[in-house]
Amino acid sequence: MANPVNERARLLSNDPVGPRLYLMRLETPIIAKTTRPGQFVHLQIPAADAHILRRPFCVYARDAEAGTIDVLYQVVGEGTRLLAKATPAVVDATGGMSVLGPLGNSWAAVDEAQSGSGLHVLLVGGGVGAAPLYLLAEDLIDAGCAVDVVLGAQTEDALVTRERFAALLGREPACATDDGSYGRPGFCTTLSQEALDAGCSVDGAPFDRVCVCGPDPLMKIVAAQAHEAHVPCEVSTERRMACGIGACLSCVVETTDGLKRSCADGPIFDAEKVVW
Amino acid sequence: MANPVNERARLLSNDPVGPRLYLMRLETPIIAKTTRPGQFVHLQIPAADAHILRRPFCVYARDAEAGTIDVLYQVVGEGTRLLAKATPAVVDATGGMSVLGPLGNSWAAVDEAQSGSGLHVLLVGGGVGAAPLYLLAEDLIDAGCAVDVVLGAQTEDALVTRERFAALLGREPACATDDGSYGRPGFCTTLSQEALDAGCSVDGAPFDRVCVCGPDPLMKIVAAQAHEAHVPCEVSTERRMACGIGACLSCVVETTDGLKRSCADGPIFDAEKVVW
Amino acid sequence: MAENTDSRAHIRETSVSLAVNLGGLPMKNPVTDASGTFAAGREFSAFVDVAELGAVTTKGVSLNGWQGNAAPRIAETPSGMLNSIGLQNPGVAHLMADELPWLKSQGATAIVNVSGHSFDEYVQVIEALEDADAVGAYEVNISCPNVDEGGMTIGTDPASVQKVVGACRRATKRPLIVKLTPNVTDVAEIARAAVSAGADALSLINTVLGMAVDAERRRPQLARVVGGLSGPCVKPIALRQVWEVHNAVDVPLLGMGGISSGIDAIEFMLCGATAVAVGTANFVCPTATVDVANGIIDYCERQGVSDVAELIGGLQC
Amino acid sequence: MAENTDSRAHIRETSVSLAVNLGGLPMKNPVTDASGTFAAGREFSAFVDVAELGAVTTKGVSLNGWQGNAAPRIAETPSGMLNSIGLQNPGVAHLMADELPWLKSQGATAIVNVSGHSFDEYVQVIEALEDADAVGAYEVNISCPNVDEGGMTIGTDPASVQKVVGACRRATKRPLIVKLTPNVTDVAEIARAAVSAGADALSLINTVLGMAVDAERRRPQLARVVGGLSGPCVKPIALRQVWEVHNAVDVPLLGMGGISSGIDAIEFMLCGATAVAVGTANFVCPTATVDVANGIIDYCERQGVSDVAELIGGLQC
Ligand SMILES: Cc1cc2nc3c(=O)[nH]c(=O)nc-3n(C[C@H](O)[C@H](O)[C@H](O)COP(=O)(O)OP(=O)(O)OC[C@H]3O[C@@H](n4cnc5c(N)ncnc54)[C@H](O)[C@@H]3O)c2cc1C
Ligand SMILES: Cc1cc2nc3c(=O)[nH]c(=O)nc-3n(C[C@H](O)[C@H](O)[C@H](O)COP(=O)(O)OP(=O)(O)OC[C@H]3O[C@@H](n4cnc5c(N)ncnc54)[C@H](O)[C@@H]3O)c2cc1C
Numbered sequence A, B: 001m002a003n004p005v006n007e008r009a010r011l012l013s014n015d016p017v018g019p020r021l022y023l024m025r026l027e028t029p030i031i032a033k034t035t036r037p038g039q040f041v042h043l044q045i046p047a048a049d050a051h052i053l054r055r056p057f058c059v060y061a062r063d064a065e066a067g068t069i070d071v072l073y074q075v076v077g078e079g080t081r082l083l084a085k086a087t088p089a090v091v092d093a094t095g096g097m098s099v100l101g102p103l104g105n106s107w108a109a110v111d112e113a114q115s116g117s118g119l120h121v122l123l124v125g126g127g128v129g130a131a132p133l134y135l136l137a138e139d140l141i142d143a144g145c146a147v148d149v150v151l152g153a154q155t156e157d158a159l160v161t162r163e164r165f166a167a168l169l170g171r172e173p174a175c176a177t178d179d180g181s182y183g184r185p186g187f188c189t190t191l192s193q194e195a196l197d198a199g200c201s202v203d204g205a206p207f208d209r210v211c212v213c214g215p216d217p218l219m220k221i222v223a224a225q226a227h228e229a230h231v232p233c234e235v236s237t238e239r240r241m242a243c244g245i246g247a248c249l250s251c252v253v254e255t256t257d258g259l260k261r262s263c264a265d266g267p268i269f270d271a272e273k274v275v276w
Numbered sequence C, D: 001m002a003e004n005t006d007s008r009a010h011i012r013e014t015s016v017s018l019a020v021n022l023g024g025l026p027m028k029n030p031v032t033d034a035s036g037t038f039a040a041g042r043e044f045s046a047f048v049d050v051a052e053l054g055a056v057t058t059k060g061v062s063l064n065g066w067q068g069n070a071a072p073r074i075a076e077t078p079s080g081m082l083n084s085i086g087l088q089n090p091g092v093a094h095l096m097a098d099e100l101p102w103l104k105s106q107g108a109t110a111i112v113n114v115s116g117h118s119f120d121e122y123v124q125v126i127e128a129l130e131d132a133d134a135v136g137a138y139e140v141n142i143s144c145p146n147v148d149e150g151g152m153t154i155g156t157d158p159a160s161v162q163k164v165v166g167a168c169r170r171a172t173k174r175p176l177i178v179k180l181t182p183n184v185t186d187v188a189e190i191a192r193a194a195v196s197a198g199a200d201a202l203s204l205i206n207t208v209l210g211m212a213v214d215a216e217r218r219r220p221q222l223a224r225v226v227g228g229l230s231g232p233c234v235k236p237i238a239l240r241q242v243w244e245v246h247n248a249v250d251v252p253l254l255g256m257g258g259i260s261s262g263i264d265a266i267e268f269m270l271c272g273a274t275a276v277a278v279g280t281a282n283f284v285c286p287t288a289t290v291d292v293a294n295g296i297i298d299y300c301e302r303q304g305v306s307d308v309a310e311l312i313g314g315l316q317c
């Protein structure tokens, strides 16, 4: 892994893209070059000095040449509410936004794909958890994998990653919405189960890997489905983080190997090892 | 006095005008209409949620028609440092700046000028203390007074109110600079003494009033000079303020009538009553 | 300051039942101001209608008045402030002649915050106030230095607390709220002492002892060196102590410390507060009391809470 | 994490004399990290060169290691945070096998923060560490709950403090720093107890007990309900206690609590701290320790201070 750095980033854009969803583009030349799929950045909320903790977000997309990264985020609390208000002018006026990264490990699937060949990988993303799977899909396809994507969201307009995935895959990802406004009505775990049952949509071969990112309950169900199907599965954990670099032990994940730090030993863990 | 209001102001401009000096224009239609000379506004520092206290600033100029007020301020600490960084875009993005005002009393000289006639008034402003004298000069001249102005500053480029006063008076105010870069070298108390000795520059008549604003030591000296010359003198006090409206007793000024609240009983006090 | 009803903030209509009872004091809603941050309300009457508040808590009053401390009396700190006003007040006679009649004329409920430098002084202040009909309850501030005990803060010693509260209890039948200091090892112990001596309710927290330094001039920022910390920064400490006291005694609590929104108030109620006081936030925004009340209404409506009293002590852990 | 010297922050050259002596521990400058916020430094080595710091204070270590508390373990509060890590640590053997040799290889000075659930455990941890040559000083954290005394925090009772400090004192000749808890009525009394039992230096403050609530879900934000408050919000409390302790005892003090800039550090030194520790600020910015040291240099150069030790206790009041 590349050393993390603390970049003073310009905010290039920060726009609403769905219900409580925002897409932010940051100018972080070093992080844009060095981030691997699944890694995250730890952001300081701009112009909010009472909010001292950084906020962790996965990198959704990166453009090494332009030196930018994209973050897709949902407004859930005070910090993300303030983040959504940040404008390029505000961030410029406050001397840029402090972005620590790239942090954390990456999906083992990428290493495996690069050493082995022609893996069949199923990606399952719930809600905003779809974002970190995009970089993964890119790298897996580059490495010659066959990739199927299952996305779940509450409503159609929350399925904001669908088009990027469709463009990358050259076909529609399988989608489910809670309210049935798009794709299969209900939870996306039905789709992940069907995919595991049917095999890869490209050639019908059984999957070699499942990678999931989303709310804990979703990841737990998909991990169980993968276990059932004897397919190795990785999950991306989310814990409250202070340091983000492995020093404070705020972000522990219980695993069969003991307590692990989500920020430094993860966020990606072998699903078999996570004690849910 | 008009009731104070809490206006969400747009910041129209905020520009450096001298060494650590900034001129800010705020859109506060009600305050612009109701402010009397000597009154102040209590501002929330924008985009700085750890800085919970407001900061008090005198109104330098007002434009009732345009609905704007000007504040001239010096960067002295963390709050004013952050204020100087505020841009119209930042303030717009955070929903406007909270401005409480108009607060405090006004110069008795104004009432007196409006009831009596043809008063001769000497205004003495030290440093950024010159700002609150400008509105006073305007009202006094409107009321038919003869007004002389003495200004002191550290350097020529800190004499930022000089031109506005010159335009208003139709002649140059008497100026002193600590470093001698403009006007009389040394402190402006030499000039105030000379003025008291010589009488009003308009017609040589003795002054009926002295109004001073500036650092405490300056006000103390000028008050003594006025006392010596048997001229009534008012001073504008500066104390650390929390509420700004007379409730918390943070801002007390010791007077011969007991402790008074600078924010509500002042900021203007009869110099004879202040216990320096 | 003349009335200007149009520009004042108002507590909005709601079907949520907001009334609570604070140890015998009926409050139309759970929101009062924190003593010393609101004077007796008059200075805020251009911004809020004090009659709409659950009560108005007046600034600490002593028998013959105190001069308070030297200036500077305040300093800003991260998300908070320090004060060393030193309980400046003009004495109980002035309160009765001037402030209480005004509060009564406004239709406000008054909680009178009582201070003293000796056990006797507390009692004498209460005795004087027994003649005033506009007093809804007393809030006894035991964070004052006591000259009887060598200047020690009464509120840090259970025996002194019992003594002063007992004496005040014998002086009145009105609801007696005892205001605790947070600067103790075990606030529950102090709370039990106050209740055993007859407190009808407890209020907490008073300010936390703190200090600020002007590094450039190498001087303390406050003339009295040390002062009381308040504002959002102390909220975690206040919530913890309200929770501890709620688990230790059975009387209702008036919670305060850094409350600036309805959500903050709800947090205190969930930890066991029956009512809440808004202090430093009044300096941040002069409509803070009303804003907090409206925020409580918003929360209850959003969460389907029909009676705000359901929330008291409702923390699930 | 591989070295990447180019992007690290460094303490700059200065003619100001920065060395201080903390109760027998020579420090090349007054800046260390606050225990538990820096692990043993390795995680920060992409950002700072730990050998440049006055010392590296390691995370609290117990005899056989502790699991710590359930998650969530942290919450954000206004200008601060709460933590209930619960002193999770892998035990003293791991520290000696893994962390201390690394610190030594870096050329860093180590202060080892020692915790225990009984008087004996403290002593056993120190006895184990006496075999390690890379220990510059011990910092005994007396804010741990003590099973010998029914779970009470040792650091809140002068007799327990004397007992544990005395026992540690007998176990070592190395500099013994005792870390005080701020959650007491009278910190000076505790400080005197620690010094009378043989402490060479005192460090303060540890975290302030606090709590945070998730109003929407009506649950505490921390799994353990109550946690320790740290960060800028506690600085006024910390400065006050450092000042009180400085006026009460004669040993050097290691000041901490909300330090995030050189000016903050100077404030602590003026109140009586010989050295300072940077804690929560490391989470805000991973170069905080070095930034604080450089800020101290800036201040000294601007003010013409040739030896930083001149500032210790230099507050004028
Ligand atoms: C490795 C990692 C990657 C993430 N990637 C994304 C992403 O790409 N897009 C996205 O929308 N969200 C992502 N999250 C979640 C995101 O960090 C939280 O939604 C955000 O921190 C909430 O901040 P807040 O101030 O709005 O919430 P508040 O609830 O007000 O925050 C209070 C505290 O809790 C923490 N917190 C609250 N919710 C979470 C959460 N779900 N996970 C971790 N900490 C939390 C905050 O960081 C803060 O310290 C990620 C989290 C982690 C750990
Ligand atoms: C009625 C009144 C009118 C004023 N008018 C002007 C003006 O027109 N232009 C101008 O430049 N300044 C004016 N001042 C002074 C101005 O308020 C302070 O310079 C400013 O508050 C400093 O804030 P800070 O955060 O930069 O300083 P810091 O020192 O960081 O502030 C810390 C605290 O001290 C208070 N404080 C610091 N210095 C002063 C001071 N000199 N007077 C009052 N409080 C202070 C701050 O408000 C804050 O609460 C006025 C003050 C008062 C009381």
Ligand SMILES: Cc1cc2nc3c(=O)[nH]c(=O)nc-3n(C[C@H](O)[C@H](O)[C@H](O)COP(=O)(O)O)c2cc1C
Pocket: B248, C034, C035, C036, C037, C059, C060, C061, C083, C085, C087, C113, C141, C179, C205, C206, C207, C229, C230, C231, C232, C234, C256, C257, C258, C259, C277, C278, C279, C280, C281
């Ligand atoms: C300026 C000021 C003056 C105060 N005066 C008193 C007082 O007279 N009596 C009292 O019991 N508490 C007094 N307090 C304490 C407050 O009532 C309250 O307990 C404390 O400030 C915590 O609440 P807050 O954080 O909302 O301000 C005062 C607080 C401040 C800030």
Ligand SMILES: Cc1cc2nc3c(=O)[nH]c(=O)nc-3n(C[C@H](O)[C@H](O)[C@H](O)COP(=O)(O)O)c2cc1C
Pocket: A248, D034, D035, D036, D037, D059, D060, D061, D083, D085, D087, D113, D141, D179, D205, D206, D207, D229, D230, D231, D232, D234, D256, D257, D258, D259, D277, D278, D279, D280, D281
């Ligand atoms: C996450 C975290 C873990 C901590 N762990 C320890 C510890 O193991 N031992 C200890 O004595 N203090 C511990 N502390 C307290 C700090 O060392 C320090 O005393 C306190 O945080 C105040 O300093 P600060 O405001 O700079 O963080 C911890 C603090 C935090 C925030």
Ligand code: FES
Pocket: A240, A241, A242, A243, A244, A245, A246, A247, A248, A249, A250, A251, A252, A261, A262, A263, A264
């Ligand atoms: S956030 Fe500090 S160890 Fe993970």
Ligand code: FES
Pocket: B240, B241, B242, B243, B244, B245, B246, B247, B248, B249, B250, B251, B252, B261, B262, B263, B264
């Ligand atoms: S600032 Fe509150 S009384 Fe003057």
